[in-house]
Amino acid sequence: MTPALHGPQLTKTGVSLRLWAPAARKIEAIVQGHAHVMTRTADRPGWFIVDLPGASAGLTYRFRVDDGNDVPDPASAFQPEDISGPSEVIDHAAFRWQAKNWRGRPWHEAVFLECHVGAFTPEGTYRAMIERLDDLVGTGITAIELMPLADFPGARNWGYDGVLWYAPDHTYGTPDDLRTLVDQAHLRGLMVFLDVVYNHFGPEGNYLARYAPSFFNDAETPWGRAIDYTVSEVRAFAIDNALHWLQNYRFDGLRLDAVHALHEPGGLAMLGELSQAVARLAAETRRHIHLVLENDDNRASLIRPAEPASAAPFSAQWNDDYHHAWHVLLTGETHGYYIDYARSPERLIARMLKSGFAYQGEASAHRGGQSRGEPTKGVPPAAFVTFLQNHDQVGNRALGDRLEWSADPKAIEAALAITLLSPMPPLLFMGEEFGARTPFPFFCDFHGELADAIRRGRRIEFAEAYDAYGNEVPDPLADSTFQSAKLHWHQRDATQRERHALVTALLAVRRTEIIPRVKEASFGEGDIQPDRTLHAEWRLAKGEALTLLANISPRLATRIHLPIRGRPIWGGHPPERLPPWSAFWVIGGQ
Template identity: 65%
Template sequence: MSDDRFGATPEKNGVTFRLWAPGAARVDVMLDMPHAMRATGDGWFSIHVPGAGAGSRYRFRIDGDLQVPDPASQFQPEDISGPSEVLDHHAYRWRANDWRGRPWEEAIFLEAHVGTFTATGTYRAMIDRLDHLAATGITALELMPLADFPGRRNWGYDGVLWYAPDSSYGRPDELKALIDEAHLRGMMVFLDVVYNHFGPEGNYLGRYAPAFFSPSHTPWGNAIDYRVPQVRQFAIDNALYWLRDYRFDGLRLDAVQAIVEVGEPPLLNELSRQAGLLAEATGRTIHLVVENDDNRAGLLDPETDPPHGRYRAQWNDDYHHAWHVLLTGETGDYYRDYPEPQRDIARALGSGFAYQGEASAHRGGKLRGEASGNLPPTAFVSFLQNHDQIGNRALGDRLEAIAKPAAIEAALAITLLAPMPPMLFMGEEWGSQTPFPFFCDFKGDLANAVRQGRRREFQSAYEKYGNEIPDPLNDSTFQLAHLDWNEAESAPGRKRLKLVRDLLTIRRERIVPCLAAIRFGEAHATGDGGLAARWIISDGRSLKLAANLSARALPAPASAPSDQPVWGQTPNGTMPPWSVVWTLGGP
């Protein structure tokens, strides 16, 4: 990696400012007055400004005309087009100094959006809910993207300034306090990062660094060109920045299949190796996870520690989609790829992906995926809901609104005890019915384009529901998405929360100790609603699942004398509707 670094670096006697602007003839840093930056070669401009320090606000002026924020700005107190603020990350006094992380086998995720997790939507308010998460059994809080986005509300995937946690949620030190307090409670914190595109508003890189982009396209615009060393450096340094300066325990990389120009060596491999070097240097445990529609099993390795070119796990969309079809009967869009959901659930439980090289009808017959059964089960993060699968519905309605409680509880009993790391979406632990519709805060033509795009995407839903569908641009839609914590105190909320806490207690006590030595065995669906699966433990035992995923009773499967109950019962030799039984025992 080059000695040059993007951004502002505070030093004892001032601040050094750097910008890569190969498309500019002249660059000034604008503080109390313009300071001409020196061209240092390969498109870099640099200057050391005595007297500047933490708290100084600045912009870059390109060719005497356009003033832009620092693309590596670490804080934007006045939103994306305002001045950037110099931060001194060494000034924060960490309390959890002995924290080194947790083993991957202990990961139990809860995905959350900071702005809607509490009534005020801040890092500080989130701290007050950490005890609830810890008591539930959550060991890893995963935050949706924080990179600075336009306006006051956004899912986070329209981030423009990758290094700047959005000011809507508080100041950077308050984010550090949230992470610090989570660590004091034994909880890891992960961050969702987006390296496949920049948001559509407030990105000036094309003006002074057009080499950032290639002619190739993603669903969100021109592809970022990671064949260019400085562009690659920008992304890898960003990942290390979150892991180092904020002490995140891991990252989840969004939609990596949309990273078109990966370069050589591929960006994902180099990013993983660099994170591994950081883990070695600091003695910390760092976990990297991907979302990848291509189902590339070769990218995954949950056991090598620290990571060295690969990733602990992938979000397993196949698992979610098959369950969604089974629980709701919906078969539109990508759900049409799962016409036999019990079979696909069994395949996901028995060997990882449901699609391991088969043709996908949703993708026009394209072959999708790689064989995954040779990987450990811990390479697949399993979930029944997440931000995408709720928020990409026209109404943003959760599973609770469209599936039967008994069926959801059976799905939870499987998901939370299976040897794959489970993930809940905020409020799912008490069966929240708070919707999570798509929302943003764009203005003008872009706002209208988003609104019209949603109408085209959900044309049939608009014809059915009309004005009931939340307008993504209205503040009321953002408010609608705020969790209603009072639901957790209702009778149904308490019942569901007890179930989830009981399951996660069993996971911690009975399942987690087996996970470092567990491998896929076999799984099958019987066609009448029955489901059976077995995972092999290296000490000769097996973890076994039997389930009835139907509304009628089924005969209970035979059990071995050595099987010890973990969860569930088979009264009178039958399996009641939507029942789940787990055992540990012989082969």
């Protein structure tokens, strides 16, 4: 691979520091109180560089811009004193990996558990997560997906306010602690994915505009000025970052947050370049490396295998439609974006089991009648990550409440039986595998005017909830709000143990019956009856078919009279009258 442009480089004789600062007149590297003038490079406009002979890993430094304030390296490898402290040089090659022969797992084996490092355990560290890995393997999880780690301000954050993209947040441990977590997961056969945010920087600690204002353009995002990916150095900053996580930390894949919020005239060329760079890395290292999108625009062209190489190889997209339709069906909520699923959520569930997205170009009421999505013809089931809960859909509620707070447990179990055995790769949100009731509210650690602005914004966004619950709505800035989100691994009651047994049993069936057959799966039929009797069928390899019959209602329903060929793998043979909230799976010849 081509060496990264950004960040410090260890050389044979010392350390080389570099910074792209096209608007600066002078840049100095401040090392142990001494200023080292950086030289403009002749071959790359806007770049400054300085070589420090005899320096080594562990060196800390800042950059001084035009004799003004000192700032961290935007490509800092580690910030031991948070975002405004000195940057530390890290020797990524010094770590001794134990899982030396790990090459990852193929995409069709993915069963995700999304995790927040700080809330996953009482300790909230990378190393503390290792103690729970055996539990996840025993449950049937094959991949953990970490919420963003890029260094953020303060001691607690969801991670989407990161400002130093290359530095894993010090709150959770050191870079080698993170590598140890990844290594230990690999030794257990677990893939590890990382959520990365390339659509904005957080509101505090981003100094790029001072010396590289061309990093941004005049377009606005929900989080401020948009990043300008038409600038080659800016594109390289994001692409190098993706390769940084995949090479130096050996993540098995990345989930790219909200790519619909990227502003790039003429399309999403940066995504194409990034995917090609990752494809080259995978080929050179013979690793399975996977890229997953979050894209509210439902652009099927980005995950359609037949598209040109410039739009590949994104393995899949999070299917928010799937969550939204199920949430409406299970809870009856129809406010906000749920209005698009209010009329007939069961019909949309059937459509997604038949072809992927619920919205494939249809008008969206929530978006003022604008069309949303692209047709999914030719896109395989494996390209749609399905889930009933995730950090967004739990955390972006006033109370951070999970489905367990409002939905019928039997209905949730039926939804899990459908989600965990369908050919689409499933994702669970940490604790969902045992029916956790722990909230996951929004939390952060800002101060002063920014903290007050966040409080005001939350009160406006969730005005009805504040009217209904008053002081019960958690303060997003309070440490107690963060503490309330931590999972209680040792306090699971009998009901939670039963839920965990159910999920474990479902994933055991997925491991033995679905995963060996799902690689070549394609969509087939799908329909829903007025009594909410659901039927779906997928074509598998070697002429086999996977068939689902389900009753997604609280009432007894009459079975759809279709020839059911094959052997039951879940629920037994479908009876003439389907019990409330029941699911039956059969594998057989077409």
